[in-house]
Amino acid sequence: MSIMQTIWEKARQDKKRIVLPEGNEKRTVKAAEIIKREGLAEVVLIGKREEIEATAKEVGANIEGVEIIDPVLSEKFDTYAEQFYELRKSKGVTIEQAREIIKDEIYFGTMMVKMKDADGLVSGAIHSTGDLLRPALQIIKTAPGMSIVSSCFVMEIPNKQYGEDGLMLFADCAVNPNPTAEELASIAIATANTGKVLCGIEPRIAMLSFSTKGSAKHELVDKVVKATEIAKEKAPHLMIDGELQLDAAIVPKVAELKAPNSTVAGKANVLVFPDLQAGNIGYKLVQRLANAEAIGPICQGFAAPVNDLSRGCSIEDIINVVAITAVQAQGINL
Structure with missing residues (x-):
C-alpha cells in the first residue's frame, strides 16, 4: 500500500x-x-x-x-x-x-x-x-513551541533501501530560505510530528551539514550544531542527531566510521536540510534520479x-x- x-x-x-x-x-x-x-x-x-x-x-x-x-x-x-x-x-x-x-x-x-x-x-x-x-x-x-511555519516533503523511494522501507521526510524544501538555529530546531520537531501523524513512523532525525561530528569547522556547521542542541532540549523524547553528512545519516557502513555512537546515523528517516537551497535541490534530485514520489510541500508548524x-x-x-x-x-x- x-x-x-x-x-x-x-x-x-x-x-x-x-x-x-x-x-x-x-x-x-x-x-x-x-x-x-x-x-x-x-x-x-x-x-x-x-x-x-x-x-x-x-x-x-x-x-x-x-x-x-x-x-x-x-x-x-x-x-x-x-x-x-x-x-x-x-x-x-x-x-x-x-x-x-x-x-x-x-x-x-x-x-x-x-x-x-x-x-x-x-x-x-x-x-x-x-x-x-x-x-x-x-x-x-504558530503552534505552541513552534517559532516558525515550515514545510516538508514525504518521499516514497521505490528501491526501499533507505529510510523507513523507502519512506523519508525532507524539510524544509519550500518555505524558509535561511532559517536560524532556533528555527531549524522548530523545523526538525515539526517534521518529526508530521512523520508520526501522517506516516505512522518513529522519527529518526538527521540534522544535515557538510560536516559530521566536527569533521569541518565553519559558521554554517555551527548553526546546525546549535540547532541540534536546541531541538534536543525542546524535545528530549525524539531521536535526533547532528551535525551529519548525508551519507553518514543514511548509509550504515558510513555511519559506523563517521558517527559510531549515534542512535540516528545510518538509519535516519527524517532529513533536516540546513537551508532552502540544499532542501529544494535535495528533494528534486531524489525525485528525478531515484524516481521517487514527492508528496508536498506539506505545511507544518501552524x-x-x-x-x-x-x-x-x-x-x-x-x-x-x-x-x-x-x-x-x-x-x-x-
Whole structure:
C-alpha cells in the first residue's frame, strides 16, 4: 500500500471538516464531489451558492450534501469580523476594515478554523502562497513551541533501501530560505510530528551539514550544531542527531566510521536540510534520479492545519492534500 493510500484510510477513520475557500473553482468543485463520495472529509465550499452550483453543473459534479457557505450571508459573519478585529486591532485594523476583510473567502475560511468551526483549510488552486499564508499567520498563528511555519516533503523511494522501507521526510524544501538555529530546531520537531501523524513512523532525525561530528569547522556547521542542541532540549523524547553528512545519516557502513555512537546515523528517516537551497535541490534530485514520489510541500508548524496547492494542481492533487490536511487535524493534539 502506498503512503497516499494509507493516508486516505486514516482520513476515513475519523472524518474532519476541511474548508475549501476557492469554492467556485472548477477543479475544486469536482474534487469536492470525489472527497464526499470517498468519505475522506466533510468539505465546505466557500463562495456564492449560485456561482458554485453553476460551476458544478458546468463540470458535471454532483455536490449534493456538500456544504456551501457564502461569507456575507453566514450567521457567523459578525462574530468572525469581531474576533478578527480583536486579533488585529493592535495593528491598526478597525471594526469596519475587519468586516470588509472577512468578506474575503480565504479570511472567512481561516476564521472558521480559528473558531473551531472547521478542522483545516486547503487553498492555492487560484491564489498565491502569500494569499494563503498571510491570513493563516495573522489568525491561526504558530503552534505552541513552534517559532516558525515550515514545510516538508514525504518521499516514497521505490528501491526501499533507505529510510523507513523507502519512506523519508525532507524539510524544509519550500518555505524558509535561511532559517536560524532556533528555527531549524522548530523545523526538525515539526517534521518529526508530521512523520508520526501522517506516516505512522518513529522519527529518526538527521540534522544535515557538510560536516559530521566536527569533521569541518565553519559558521554554517555551527548553526546546525546549535540547532541540534536546541531541538534536543525542546524535545528530549525524539531521536535526533547532528551535525551529519548525508551519507553518514543514511548509509550504515558510513555511519559506523563517521558517527559510531549515534542512535540516528545510518538509519535516519527524517532529513533536516540546513537551508532552502540544499532542501529544494535535495528533494528534486531524489525525485528525478531515484524516481521517487514527492508528496508536498506539506505545511507544518501552524496551530491548526493549513495547506497550499500549486496553481497548476490537478483534481487528484486537491483530493490528496485534503486527505493530508484531515489526517494532520486528527493528530493536532498528539
